[in-house]
Amino acid sequence: MEYNPITVTNLNKYIKSKIDSDEMLNNVLVKGEISNFKNHYTGHMYFTLKDENSLIKCVMFKTYTTHLSFMPKDGMKVIILGSVSVFERDGVYQVYAKAMKQDGLGSLYEAYEKLKAKLSGEGLFDESHKKKIPFMPKTIGVLTSNTGAVIRDIINVSTRRNPNVHIRLYPVPVQGAGAAEKIAEGIEFMNKNNLADVLIIGRGGGSLEDLWPFNEEIVARAIYNSKIPIISAVGHETDFTIADFVADLRAPTPSAAAELAVANIDDVKSTLFLYNTRYKNALKKKLQLMRLSYEKCMARQAFKNPTQKINEQYIVIDMKVKAMQNKIQLKLKEERTKFIKQVSKLDTLSPLKTLARGYSIVTDSSNKIIKSVKDLKEDQNINIRLADGEKQAKVL
Amino acid sequence: MEEKKEELNFEEAMKQLEEIANVLENGNLSLDESVNKFEEGMKLSKKCNDFLDQAEKKITMLINDGEEIKEENFVPKAD
Numbered sequence: 001m002e003y004n005p006i007t008v009t010n011l012n013k014y015i016k017s018k019i020d021s022d023e024m025l026n027n028v029l030v031k032g033e034i035s036n037f038k039n040h041y042t043g044h045m046y047f048t049l050k051d052e053n054s055l056i057k058c059v060m061f062k063t064y065t066t067h068l069s070f071m072p073k074d075g076m077k078v079i080i081l082g083s084v085s086v087f088e089r090d091g092v093y094q095v096y097a098k099a100m101k102q103d104g105l106g107s108l109y110e111a112y113e114k115l116k117a118k119l120s121g122e123g124l125f126d127e128s129h130k131k132k133i134p135f136m137p138k139t140i141g142v143l144t145s146n147t148g149a150v151i152r153d154i155i156n157v158s159t160r161r162n163p164n165v166h167i168r169l170y171p172v173p174v175q176g177a178g179a180a181e182k183i184a185e186g187i188e189f190m191n192k193n194n195l196a197d198v199l200i201i202g203r204g205g206g207s208l209e210d211l212w213p214f215n216e217e218i219v220a221r222a223i224y225n226s227k228i229p230i231i232s233a234v235g236h237e238t239d240f241t242i243a244d245f246v247a248d249l250r251a252p253t254p255s256a257a258a259e260l261a262v263a264n265i266d267d268v269k270s271t272l273f274l275y276n277t278r279y280k281n282a283l284k285k286k287l288q289l290m291r292l293s294y295e296k297c298m299a300r301q302a303f304k305n306p307t308q309k310i311n312e313q314y315i316v317i318d319m320k321v322k323a324m325q326n327k328i329q330l331k332l333k334e335e336r337t338k339f340i341k342q343v344s345k346l347d348t349l350s351p352l353k354t355l356a357r358g359y360s361i362v363t364d365s366s367n368k369i370i371k372s373v374k375d376l377k378e379d380q381n382i383n384i385r386l387a388d389g390e391k392q393a394k395v396l
Numbered sequence: 397m398e399e400k401k402e403e404l405n406f407e408e409a410m411k412q413l414e415e416i417a418n419v420l421e422n423g424n425l426s427l428d429e430s431v432n433k434f435e436e437g438m439k440l441s442k443k444c445n446d447f448l449d450q451a452e453k454k455i456t457m458l459i460n461d462g463e464e465i466k467e468e469n470f471v472p473k474a475d
Contacts, residue, residue: 136406282420
C-alpha cells in the first residue's frame with residue numbers, strides 16, 4: 001500500500017471549505033474581551049477576543065471598521081458579529097468581524113435614560129434654575145484630573161485669553177469607582193468654602209463607561225445644589241451626560257469651557273477703549289454744537305456790532321437836543337422882539353421926553369413929587385429935575 | 397484663604413459704560429452734564445482697566461485633607 005498524502009495547502013483548503021459550509025460559523029455572535037488590539041494603518045483592525053479560558057484571533061476589515069461608533073481597545077468587553085474562517089497561508093482560523101458593539105452597555109443606557117427621565121421630572125434640568133456665568137470671574141475653579149490633557153487645555157486656553165487669570169484646580173478622579181462621589185464632594189467643597197466664581201467640571205473623551213461618573217445622580221444633585229455657576233465639559237461634542245443637562249452651561253469640550261469661562265482680555269480692553277473713544281467723540285460733538293450755536297448767536301447784529309444800537313441812540317439824542325436848541329432859540333428870538341417892542345413903547349411914554357420939551361419935575365427931600373404949590377413951604381429945599389440933570393433949590 | 401471682595405462688579409460696570417455712552421451720544425444733556433458724564437465714564441473705564449491689569453496670574457491646586465484647606469502652585473505635567 002502506498003501512502004497518498006495531500007498537501008498542506010489542500011488540507012487547509014479542505015478545512016476551510018468545511019468551516020465555510022457550516023451555517024453556524026458563517027454567522028456567529030460571540031462575546032469576549034479585546035486584547036492585543038492593533039489598529040493597522042491600512043484601516044484594518046487585528047485583535048484577540050478572549051474569556052477566562054480561551055481565545056480566538058479576530059480581524060475586522062476597513063469596510064466594517066468605518067461603521068464603528070467607538071474605538072475598540074484592550075480590555076474592552078465587546079459582542080462581535082461575524083464569520084469564522086480559515087486563513088490558509090497560516091493555517092489559522094479566526095473571526096472575520098462585521099460588526100461590533102460594547103458589551104454591558106445595555107444596562108448603562110437603560111440606567112442613563114431612567115435617571116435622565118427622573119431628574120428631568122424633578123426639574124433639575126429646568127432653564128429657570130440655571131445661573132448666569134459671570135462675565136469676568138476672578139477665580140475659575142476646575143474639577144478634573146490633575147494629569148492629562150484636560151487641565152492643560154483649560155490652562156492654555158484660559159491664560160491665552162486672559163494672562164492674569166486665576167485657575168484653582170480641585171483634582172478629582174474622572175472615571176472608575178468612587179469618582180462620582182469625589183466629584184460631588186469637590187463641588188460641595190468649592191461651594192462651602194467659596195473658592196471660585198465659576199466652576200468647570202469635565203474630562204476628556206472616552207467610552208460610555210469612562211464618562212459614567214458624570215451620569216450619576218450624586219453628581220447631578222451636587223451640580224444642581226451648587227451656588228457657584230457650573231460649566232460642564234465632558235467628553236467630546238457628541239457626548240451628552242446627565243451632568244451636561246444639569247449644568248448651568250454645557251461646553252462641547254474642555255477648551256470650549258475655558259473659552260466660555262474666561263473673557264478674552266484683548267476684546268474687553270478694546271471694548272473699554274471703544275467706550276473712551278465714544279465718550280471723547282460725543283463730548284467733541286457736543287462742544288462743536290455748542291460752538292456752532294454760539295457762533296450763530298454771535299453772528300446776530302447785536303453781538304456783531306454792539307455799539308451800533310448805542311450810536312443810533314446817540315443820534316436820536318443829538319437830534320432831540322438840536323430840536324430843543326432850535327426851539328429855545330426861536331423862543332428867545334420871539335421874546336427879544338417882544339421886549340424891544342415893549343421898550344420902545346415905554347420910551348414913548350417916558351417922562352424924560354416931557355422934560356426935554358422944557359418941563360421939570362419938583363421933588364421934596366424925600367423924593368416925593370410935588371404936584372401943588374400948597375405943598376411948598378418957605379425955605380424948603382427942593383429938587384428940580386430937568387432934562388439934562390438935577391439941581392437943588394430953595395423956596396423963597 | 398479669605399479673599400478681599402472686589403468692589404467692582406465688572407459686568408455692572410460694563411453695563412454702566414454702555415449707558416453713559418448712550419446718554420452722551422444722545423446729546424440731550426447740558427454741557428456741564430455732558431462733561432460730568434464724560435468724566436464719570438472715563439473714570440469707570442479706567443477702573444475697569446486697572447481691575448484687569450491688577451489681576452495676577454495664579455494656577456493653583458487645592459488639597460482637601462479633611463478640614464484644612466491647602467493650596468499650592470500647580471504646573472501641569474507634559475505627557
